[in-house]
Amino acid sequence: MSEAVKTILEIDRVHRAFGGILALNDVGFQVSQGEIKAIIGPNGAGKTTLFNVISGVIPATSGRIVFEGRTIEHLKPHVIASLGISRTFQTSLVFNNMSVLENVMVGRHPRSRRGMLHVSFKTPQARSEEWEIAEKAKEKLAFVGIHDSLDSPPGSLPFALHKRVEVARALATEPKLLFLDEPAAGLNIRETEEMANLIRKIRDIGITILLVEHDMSLVMDISDEVIVLDRGAKIAEGPPREIQRNKQVIDVYLGESEEQSASDR
Amino acid sequence: MTLASQILQYILSGINIGSIYGLVAIGFNIIYNTTGIINLAQGEFVMLGGMIMVSLHVGAHIPMLPAFFLTVILVAAVGGLFERLAIHPLKNPTVLILIIITVAGSILMKGIAMFIWGKETFQLPHFSGEEPILFFGASLLPQTLWILGITAGIVLLLGLFFRYTLTGKAMRACAANRTAAQLVGIDVRKMVFLSFALSAAIGAAAGIVITPIALMDYDRGAMLALKGFGAAVLGGLGNSGGAVVAGFMIGILECLGAGFISSGYKDAIALFVLLIVLFVRPSGIFGSAETARLKDF
Amino acid sequence: MGRWNRVSLVVLAGVAGAMPFLLGTDSYYISVLVMAGIRSIVAIGLSLLMGYAGQISLGHGALFGLGAYSSGLLTTLHPQSGWLAGILPLSPWTALVVAAVMTAAIAYAIGTPCLRLRGHYLAMATLAFGEIVVIFFVAMVDLTGGPSGFGGIPDLPYVGSFPAWLIDPEGGYNLFVYRDTHYYFLVWIVVILTLIFSLNLIHSRVGRALRSIHGSELAASTMGVNTAKYKVQVFVLSAIFASVAGSLYAHFVTFVSPTACELKYSILLLTMVAVGGMANVWGAVLGAVLLTLLPEYLRAFEDYDVLVYGGILIGILMFMPQGLLVGCIQLIGKIKPVRKTTG
Numbered sequence: 001m002s003e004a005v006k007t008i009l010e011i012d013r014v015h016r017a018f019g020g021i022l023a024l025n026d027v028g029f030q031v032s033q034g035e036i037k038a039i040i041g042p043n044g045a046g047k048t049t050l051f052n053v054i055s056g057v058i059p060a061t062s063g064r065i066v067f068e069g070r071t072i073e074h075l076k077p078h079v080i081a082s083l084g085i086s087r088t089f090q091t092s093l094v095f096n097n098m099s100v101l102e103n104v105m106v107g108r109h110p111r112s113r114r115g116m117l118h119v120s121f122k123t124p125q126a127r128s129e130e131w132e133i134a135e136k137a138k139e140k141l142a143f144v145g146i147h148d149s150l151d152s153p154p155g156s157l158p159f160a161l162h163k164r165v166e167v168a169r170a171l172a173t174e175p176k177l178l179f180l181d182e183p184a185a186g187l188n189i190r191e192t193e194e195m196a197n198l199i200r201k202i203r204d205i206g207i208t209i210l211l212v213e214h215d216m217s218l219v220m221d222i223s224d225e226v227i228v229l230d231r232g233a234k235i236a237e238g239p240p241r242e243i244q245r246n247k248q249v250i251d252v253y254l255g256e257s258e259e260q261s262a263s264d265r
Numbered sequence: 266m267t268l269a270s271q272i273l274q275y276i277l278s279g280i281n282i283g284s285i286y287g288l289v290a291i292g293f294n295i296i297y298n299t300t301g302i303i304n305l306a307q308g309e310f311v312m313l314g315g316m317i318m319v320s321l322h323v324g325a326h327i328p329m330l331p332a333f334f335l336t337v338i339l340v341a342a343v344g345g346l347f348e349r350l351a352i353h354p355l356k357n358p359t360v361l362i363l364i365i366i367t368v369a370g371s372i373l374m375k376g377i378a379m380f381i382w383g384k385e386t387f388q389l390p391h392f393s394g395e396e397p398i399l400f401f402g403a404s405l406l407p408q409t410l411w412i413l414g415i416t417a418g419i420v421l422l423l424g425l426f427f428r429y430t431l432t433g434k435a436m437r438a439c440a441a442n443r444t445a446a447q448l449v450g451i452d453v454r455k456m457v458f459l460s461f462a463l464s465a466a467i468g469a470a471a472g473i474v475i476t477p478i479a480l481m482d483y484d485r486g487a488m489l490a491l492k493g494f495g496a497a498v499l500g501g502l503g504n505s506g507g508a509v510v511a512g513f514m515i516g517i518l519e520c521l522g523a524g525f526i527s528s529g530y531k532d533a534i535a536l537f538v539l540l541i542v543l544f545v546r547p548s549g550i551f552g553s554a555e556t557a558r559l560k561d562f
Numbered sequence: 563m564g565r566w567n568r569v570s571l572v573v574l575a576g577v578a579g580a581m582p583f584l585l586g587t588d589s590y591y592i593s594v595l596v597m598a599g600i601r602s603i604v605a606i607g608l609s610l611l612m613g614y615a616g617q618i619s620l621g622h623g624a625l626f627g628l629g630a631y632s633s634g635l636l637t638t639l640h641p642q643s644g645w646l647a648g649i650l651p652l653s654p655w656t657a658l659v660v661a662a663v664m665t666a667a668i669a670y671a672i673g674t675p676c677l678r679l680r681g682h683y684l685a686m687a688t689l690a691f692g693e694i695v696v697i698f699f700v701a702m703v704d705l706t707g708g709p710s711g712f713g714g715i716p717d718l719p720y721v722g723s724f725p726a727w728l729i730d731p732e733g734g735y736n737l738f739v740y741r742d743t744h745y746y747f748l749v750w751i752v753v754i755l756t757l758i759f760s761l762n763l764i765h766s767r768v769g770r771a772l773r774s775i776h777g778s779e780l781a782a783s784t785m786g787v788n789t790a791k792y793k794v795q796v797f798v799l800s801a802i803f804a805s806v807a808g809s810l811y812a813h814f815v816t817f818v819s820p821t822a823c824e825l826k827y828s829i830l831l832l833t834m835v836a837v838g839g840m841a842n843v844w845g846a847v848l849g850a851v852l853l854t855l856l857p858e859y860l861r862a863f864e865d866y867d868v869l870v871y872g873g874i875l876i877g878i879l880m881f882m883p884q885g886l887l888v889g890c891i892q893l894i895g896k897i898k899p900v901r902k903t904t905g
Contacts, residue, residue, distance in 0.1 A: 055784050081786035095777030097841065098770065105767075106774045110786030112767055116795060119766035120759045126766065133767060173786055303682040351876055360681035361618055362879055365836055368620070368829060369875035376869025487825055491693060494686050529701030536690040536697075543687050544675040 008033040008177055008208050009054070014063030014073075016046075016053055016232075023049045024060070025232040031177070036199065036209045038219045038240075041229035042252060047212040048090055050229070051179050055087050056080040067177070082110035086170040087179035090212075092163060094154040100165055101150040104137040107172025111136075140168040144198060160191040164198070171202070178202060180211040184218045196222050220244065228252070270402030275520040277400070281409050281478055283516020284416040285311065286535075288471035289493025290500060290508035291423065292464035298440040298503050299460035302363055306347065306371035308490030309378075310465040313340045314472025315481030316378060319387040329392065337469045343374070344465025348458050371486060378483040389476040412474045419467055420509060436460060440503075488532060495539030499549050507551035563761040570844060571757060578750040582743050591858075592742040596814055598854035599749035603807035605834045605846035606756050607800030612832075613840035614764060615796045616776030617677060618685050621692030622831050625665055625801045627823020629808025631699060631706060632661035634715045634818045654718045658809040662802050669801030670794065677793040692828055699820050711819025717741070718748070718813045745814045752810065753847065756803060760843045772796055776841075833871045837878050839885025848887055 009031040016024035023046045031037050039047050052058045054065055056077040065073040072080055086107075095103050112133055118126040141150065144164040149157055154165050163183065170178055183199065184192045196218055203209055213219050219226060220240045228236040228243060230252045236243055243249055289307055296304045317339055321332040351370050355362065392411045397404035427433035438446040439456045447453050472481065496515050500507025515535050523531040542549060585591050604626055611617050636657035639650045652660060676687045699706050706712060763769050774782035775789050783789050812818050821827075830853065838849025856870070882889030 057780065057784065076788075077783040078786050078788045081784055087784055089781065093778040093781035095774050095781065097777045098773055102770055102773075106770050106782070106787070107785050109767065109771055114767060116763065116768050116799070119768050120763045122762050130766060169785065303686075305685070351880075354880060361612070361616070361840075362883065364618060364682060364685045365832065365875060366879055368832070369872045369879070371872075372826075372829060373869060373872035373876070376872055380869065488693070491686065491690055495690075498683075498686075527701070529703075530697060533694050533697045533701075536694050539690050540675075540687060540694075543679055543683055547679070547683060 006033040007031065008068055009210070010064075010066040011050075011054070012064040012066070014050075014053060014065065015061045016049055016058065017061045022232050024053065027063075027229070027232070027234050029227055029234065029237060031208060031210060033176075033208050034203065034206065035224040036203055036211065036222055038223040038226045039210065039212045039229060040214070040216075040219055040226060040243075044231070045229040046232040047229055048181060049232075051087060051181055051210075051212065054080075055085060055179065078110070081173055081175075084174070084176035085179070086173045086175035086177075088163075088166040088170055088181055088183065090181040090185070092166060094162070094165055094169075096153060096155060098153075099151045100146065100154050100157065101134070101137055101141070103154060103165055104140055104168045104172050105133050107140070107169040108133040108136055110173050137168075137172055140171045141165075143171065143201070144168045145194075160187055160194070163187070163195075167198070167202075171207075175207060177208045177210065180209060180213075182212055182214065184213060184215040192218055267402060271524070272521070273401055274403040275524045276517050277403055277405055277409060279517030279520035280513055281406075281412055281475065281516070282519065283496075283513040284412045284509075285471045285475045285479075285489065285512070286493050286496040286515050287509035287512025288416060288419065288467055289489055290497035290512055291420070291505050292468045292471075293494055293497040294503050294505050294508055295423075295436075295464045295467070296460045297497075299436045300439070300457050302352070303367070303494070304461070304464065305364065305367040305490060306374060306486075307464065307468060307493060308486035308488070309371050309374040310340055310344060310468030311472035311475075311489050311493075312378060312481060312483065312486040313343060313374065313465075314469030315389070315476035315485075316382050316387065316472075316483070317469070318473045318476065319389055319481070320382075322389065323387075333470075333473060336473060337466045340469035340472075341462040341466040344468075345458055345462040347374075347465075348461035352457070352461070353454065371490070375483055375486055382483055384483060386480045386482040387476070388480050389473070391477040392474075406478065408474070408477050412478075415470060415474050416509065419470060420505065423467075423505065432456075432459065491539065492532075492535040495535055495542065498539065498547065499542045501549035501551040504549070504551050507549060511550065563765050567761050571754065571761075574757070574847075575754055578754070579747075582746060592746050594854060594858055595851075596742060596745050596749050597811075598851045599746070599753050600807045600811050600814070601831070601834065601854055602753050602847045602850040603749075603756050603810075604800075604804045604831055605838070605850040606753075606760055606843050607803030608831055609835045609838075609840060609843050609846035610760055610763070610772070611796050611800045612835055613842060613846075614769065614776060615772040615793060617793055617797065618681075619688040619797070619800070620685050620825070620828050620832065621688035621690075621695075622800070622804050623823045623825065623827035623829075624692035624695035625669060625804035626808040626811070626827065626831075627695060627699065627818075627820070628665045628668060629661050629805030630812040630818045630822055631808075632664055632805070633657045633809035634712065634812045635705070636660060637716055637813075638712070638714055654716060654809075654813055658718075658806065661809050662805045665805035665808075666798050666802050669798045673794045673797040673801075674790075677797060678790065689825070689828075692823075692825060696820050696824050699823070707819075709820060711817055711821075713817030715812050715816045715818070717816075718745075718810075745810075749810055749814075752806065757843060757847070764843070768792070768795075830871060833875050836875060837886050839887040839889075842885065842887055845885045845887040849885070852886070 007030045012028050014024055014027045015022065027050065039050065041047055049058070053060045056072070056075050056079070060073050063073065064071055067083060067085060070083070072083065095106065112129050114126045114129050138150070141147070144167050146161055146164055146168065154162055157165065167180070167183070180199070183195050187195060192215060199209060199211070199222055223240050225238065226240050226243045227234060228249050235252065236246045236249050289311060292307045292310065293303060296302055314336055318332055318336040321327045321335055322329055327335065347370050351366050355366065358366070391406070391408045393407045395406065397406050427437055435446070435451045436456050436459065438451055439453050443453055492515060496512040497508050499515065500509070500511030515538055518538065519531055519534045522534040581595060582592055604622060608619065608622050611619055633654070636650065636652045637654050641647045641650055672691050676684060676691070679687055700709050771782070771787045771792050774785065774787055775792060779789050811822065834849035834853045835846050836849070837853065838847065839845025878886065
């Protein structure tokens with residue numbers, strides 16, 4: 001292929017300290033457009049903190065984050081979302097006070113604009129935008145495989161579908177870059193495979209994906225590149241097979257399981 | 266009176282009422298430290314302390330010292346009862362529900378107080394006479410010394426309690442990590458109950474010592490709670506030393522303002538301070554900005 | 563806005579319209595229902611803020627008072643000199659709009675820093691704001707008459723004029739002779755308009771944004787919702803509702819005093835919303851009507867209404883935390899106890 005691969009996201013020497021604890025220590029990497037990049041590491045390595053920093057939820061203590069050529073490390077989360085970064089959450093932050101469809105319709109927020117005056121007086125512009133929002137939301141739900149129960153509360157869906165509501169919601173924002181925080185958590189083998197297919201499907205429509213995962217089979221299966229974090233620092237980066245053989249990575253994971261079996265005795 | 270002694274006079278008045286704000290703030294801190302709840306009914310405990318003492322000492326002619334302790338115990342019982350009836354039964358309450366419940370509790374207590382004592386204002390005799398002591402050109406009431414002494418005594422005793430007794434340490438453990446405290450066998454529900462009772466007791470003591478100077482009526486609670494909360498936030502929520510200092514600051518500011526600017530707006534001064542602290546530096550003077558941001562409200 | 567809401571609006575319009583005829587147009591209860599309607603308007607705004615956006619305000623009594631005092635002053639002040647001499651007094655309808663704008667500006671100014679706070683901090687900040695407003699009203703005796711307030715506020719002139727045969731007690735329906743009845747219809751028309759506005763808002767992009775803030779402020783912000791902006795917006799909107807209600811009150815009662823806007827009133831409003839059901843504008847109206855009618859039956863407990871409110875609040879929160887409306891519907895068994903998603 002002769003096309004130059006574009007860097008969509010650049011993390012440069014990012015630090016994040018909480019008092020005396022360095023949750024992110026000089027983390028730096030690049031994400032190329034259209035790739036699926038996974039971030040792995042033992043518990044507490046700083047993976048979710050990294051997501052939180054990039055999406056603007058917490059500020060970096062120092063460092064630069066560049067998205068599509070624009071520095072974003074000082075921007076508020078909703079601005080970053082409208083620029084094209086969206087995400088799901090480890091603890092599944094679906095809105096339980098609205099239906100499945102309404103959840104995904106919230107995702108259309110950055111791509112719609114009618115304000116209080118228009119919507120309260122039900123102007124024609126507001127009405128047509130509302131129809132469009134509902135249509136696009138149904139489209140995204142269909143894309144992730146949810147066709148029924150659109151008006152039910154998200155809690156009424158089976159767990160595997162429940163997780164997809166958040167994905168549909170994130171997709172509704174028309175992101176260019178999507179963060180998935182532990183998409184396979186709580187899923188069985190078959191559901192994990194379905195999730196892997198969904199992630200590939202998302203990549204195929206042009207969205208770059210950054211994912212945090214503990215499920216190694218999923219990571220090795222779909223990632224183009226893997227980054228390993230340990231205690232806030234990046235210790236390895238490369239294609240999945242290379243990471244599997246990386247001694248330092250093995251030590252870090254084995255070391256953890258060694259400690260666990262030592263304390264089990 | 267020279268300007269200097271006038272200022273001193275205002276400062277002395279400020280210290281009086283400031284001690285009360287400090288004690289209310291300490292009451293907030295105790296409950297907050299143990300449970301994470303802000304008890305908006307805190308001011309009513311002060312009011313009840315004053316009112317019950319009046320009934321016992323002036324009404325029933327019980328001598329001062331036993332009446333003091335009896336009042337404190339009774340109000341502590343009210344605090345504990347409030348916790349059992351209104352807080353304890355709640356399962357996983359949201360912040361909104363907690364706020365509304367404590368507000369409801371405060372207006373209930375106020376309503377009951379109005380039922381029992383009516384709308385009149387009451388006074389207590391000064392503990393050791395009303396003969397003012399000359400102090401650098403200003404007159405110092407003996408009651409002020411009582412207020413300062415009792416405040417200092419409470420702060421000291423609390424410090425010892427939280428640092429050296431098992432119960433006190435248990436309460437601190439609940440504040441730090443409720444689950445961990447439960448896991449090591451601390452009865453968290455009992456600690457919550459105790460924190461309310463203790464806060465109520467301290468509030469009562471504050472109410473008793475201030476009534477000789479500032480009088481007391483059924484309606485005082487809300488304003489005291491607001492200003493006491495201001496002192497708690499200014500001093501750093503959870504920091505009792507800071508609470509007392511902040512209380513003094515607010516009290517003095519209030520009296521200086523009332524003296525030099527206008528007395529109609531006196532109450533607004535403390536409230537402005539509260540708003541400014543909340544807007545600019547909610548962690549207060551002595552609190553840590555970092556941990557304040559992490560506090561889960 | 564959904565079929566149920568439309569039906570309910572028609573039913574409400576019907577019931578409200580029929581009430582004066584059922585009660586007798588000179589009935590004392592008409593004036594009680596006027597007050598209920600006025601409070602409903604504030605309660606609806608408060609419900610949008612608390613129930614849908616999930617914020618809290620213990621200072622809405624002050625916003626109501628700002629509307630009342632502003633309207634009262636703007637229509638009674640007669641400065642003999644100065645730049646306001648030719649402008650004041652304003653006509654009541656103009657004053658209502660000006661008062662609403664002024665209150666909205668104050669709400670914006672105080673709301674922007676306040677709504678950055680959460681939970682207890684926000685509650686205390688709004689409480690402090692409310693108290694400060696009352697202190698100023700009482701202290702500015704020359705302007706406001708201090709603790710006793712001031713009177714002489716003119717009536718609201720009616721939009722358009724009624725034909726003579728309508729107002730002639732001999733020749734027409736005596737309905738229109740009674741002042742209370744005029745105000746009754748005006749206020750309840752405003753209530754219905756407010757409901758329509760609010761229901762449209764709730765079932766819209768903006769309404770979903772507000773509800774998402776309540777659902778999870780973190781997730782909402784990462785979905786592009788500017789949480790700070792929306793929180794202030796809904797606060798200002800609820801302030802406008804409160805101000806309009808306050809203006810209507812001032813003209814109806816023809817005098818204002820600080821008791822209309824003190825803390826007790828803010829708590830009463832809170833109780834109305836909590837009793838009716840927080841995430842439910844219909845519940846707000848129900849709560850407002852109930853808690854305005856209740857004291858009428860508790861005449862004997864004149865001063866103890868505060869006590870009763872406290873008891874009711876605690877009772878509702880413990881046994882029917884979703885409010886009377888949802889609680890009763892659950893009791894009838896028609897809806898499962900899962901949080902219904904439409905409002």
